[in-house]
Amino acid sequence: MGSGYLWIKAFHIVFVASWFAGLFYLPRIFVNLALVPGDSHAERERLLLMARKLLRFTTLLAVPALVLGLVLWLGYGVGLGPGSGWMHVKLALVLLALAYHHACGRLLGRFERLGNRHGDRWYRVFNEVTVLLFAAIVVLVVVKPF
DSSP states (O other), X not given: OOHHHHHHHHHHHHHHHHHHHHHHHHHHHHHHHHXXXXXXXXXXXXXXXXXXXXXHHHHXXXXXXXXXXXXXXXXXXXXXXXXXHHHHHHHHHHHHHHHHHHHHHHHHHHHHTTOOOOOHHHHHHHHHHHHHHHHHHHHHHHHOOO
């Protein structure tokens, strides 16, 4: 594979890491939103603005991460052929990451409509899901265990 492959791979890694950085931080904003007293409108609005901007930016980062991943997979054949069972699991985890991203958008919408149903502890646990997804994806890509 030529240098084009290496450039695509490098930018795929950059965009995936950036996408996940947003997914790491957005639930931390939700933790803070869950802790805001009902009469603290300015703080709530500031956190909502931060969350909206971060979700938008994170979504923009996900697009090239996914497109470049598809180019590597379908264009360069990464994860195709014998011994590529790891790619099937990785793709399933990427779908879970997309579902998590979507869930963050829905949770933000609930905060905006004053319909939050969870406490700060729930968001702290919810936040750890991205760490597990990211770690599992990296291990699968690097180790290729099956």
